[in-house]
Amino acid sequence: MEGDRILLTGANGQIGTELTIELQKIYGEDNVIATDIREPSERISRFEILDILDSSKLDAFIAENKISQVYHLAALLSSKGEENPAFTWKLNFDAYIKLLEIGRDRQLKKIFFPSTIGIYGPTTPKRDTPQNSSFEPATVYGISKFTGELWSDYFNKRYGLDVRGLRYPGVISHKVRPAGGTTDFAVEIFFDAREKSSYNCYLKAGTRLPMMYMPDVMKATLELMHADRSSISTSMAYNIHGFSLSPEELAAEIKSYLPDFEISYNPDHRQAIADSWTESIDDSLARRDWSWNAEYDMTSMVKDMIEQMIK
Ligand SMILES: NC(=O)c1ccc[n+]([C@@H]2O[C@H](COP(=O)([O-])OP(=O)(O)OC[C@H]3O[C@@H](n4cnc5c(N)ncnc54)[C@H](O)[C@@H]3O)[C@@H](O)[C@H]2O)c1
Known part of the structure; x- marks a missing residue:
């Protein structure tokens, strides 16, 4: 880890705020540079405005700051x-290809690419979704992330670039109120x-979706990025699972702490x-390759969220 200099793109979001x-x-604070197109709400010791759509600026930034690893959020x-x-x-896609080219040309040590359950689609098996399956995503988000995974793998096989990825489920956390995702509820x-x-x-x-609590998101990301490369069998992105929940199951669990709480439904x-x-x-592939194991289930997540946010 000595000599490593880390760049985070999109660092002011739900995940980047905590990953930084x-x-x-x-x-060390000096070796981690958080960047985004908007200023952070809380002061971060090393923060810079950086738009990932400006690939020449991204390239110059990586060279000038002697960046060795990028977490591309x-x-x-x-x-x-x-x-x-x-x-x-x-x-989501064009800017990522540019980053892969920069990574190859500047010989970056590692790139982290966050993929998503959004790559799954109507033809993907709904339960225990396998690592390799039918992927026909229904959103441009899913299409861009799945294609990103394919390009990660291509750059690894063709140029030896060490790219690692995770298919995050819906992420639950209390520091930032998310916006723009389907699991935000x-x-x-x-x-x-x-x-x-x-x-x-x-x-x-009745809408059940896979989720993960932020401490497990951090654990998975850091464990994957610090695993020995010889144990990584895919440069696409790994399936990872925390727990599944539906709005009414979550509401019932919250109600056990806050008896007055009520939920209503207005699907959009x-x-x-x-x-x-x-x-x-x-x-199972993540479990086999780098001993992945989630710590939180829905019950322990709700208990901790209530303690952190409400009680
Ligand atoms: N949060 C989840 O539930 C979830 C689930 C699956 C995958 N992911 C993936 O994890 C990554 C981080 O997710 P998040 O929830 O923190 O997202 P977020 O929307 O909270 O944050 C994204 C950040 O990117 C910044 N950004 C937007 N355009 C930019 C640009 N041109 N240049 C630089 N920064 C720009 C935004 O200002 C924002 O701070 C994303 O790639 C997302 O696809 C998240």
Whole structure:
């Protein structure tokens, strides 16, 4: 790890806000540079504005700062991405190809690429979704991330670039209120429970989706990135699973702590996206290759979220 200099793109989002701190603990504050197109809400010791669409600036930034690893988080998520598919492709895919080329030409040590359960589609098996399956994503987000995975693998096989990826499920956390994803309800529900003791859910009852609590998201990301390369058998992205939940199961668990809490349902366009995704994930390859094991289930996640946010 000595001599490593880390760049995070899209660092002000739900995941980057927490990953920056975890990486600083490992590599030191001076060696981790958080970047985004908007200023962070809280002060970060090393932060710079950097637009990933400006590939010459990205290249110069990587060279000038002697970056050795990139955690490439900047993207438009599933729901927001549908508003402007062509732009989403440009941001999620075109900018990623440029980064892969920079990684090859500047001989970066490692690149982290976050993929998603959004790569699954109506033809993917809904339960225990296998690592390799039928992928016909229903959103431009899913298409851009799946194609990104294929290009990660291509750059690894053709140029030896060490690219590693995870197919994150819906991420639940309490520091940042997310926007633009289809699994946001699992976070919004806690903010609304705290603010008004009720939540109007944009998905209907019975919609079960795979989720993961942020401490496990950090654990998976860091374990994968620090695993010996010889144990990594795919440069696409690994399936990882935490737990599955539906809005009413989550609401019932919250109600056990906050008896006045009520949930109502008013499904919108995100229902169709959620319906195209799967319910649970077979993550046996990650378990086999780098000993992945989630620590939180729904019950322990809700207990901790309530303690952190409400009680
Ligand atoms: N949060 C989840 O549930 C989830 C699930 C699966 C995959 N992921 C993936 O993980 C990554 C991080 O997700 P997140 O939830 O933190 O996303 P987020 O939307 O919270 O954050 C994305 C960040 O990217 C920044 N950004 C947008 N355009 C940019 C540009 N041109 N240049 C630089 N930065 C730009 C935004 O300002 C934002 O801070 C994404 O690639 C996402 O696809 C997230």
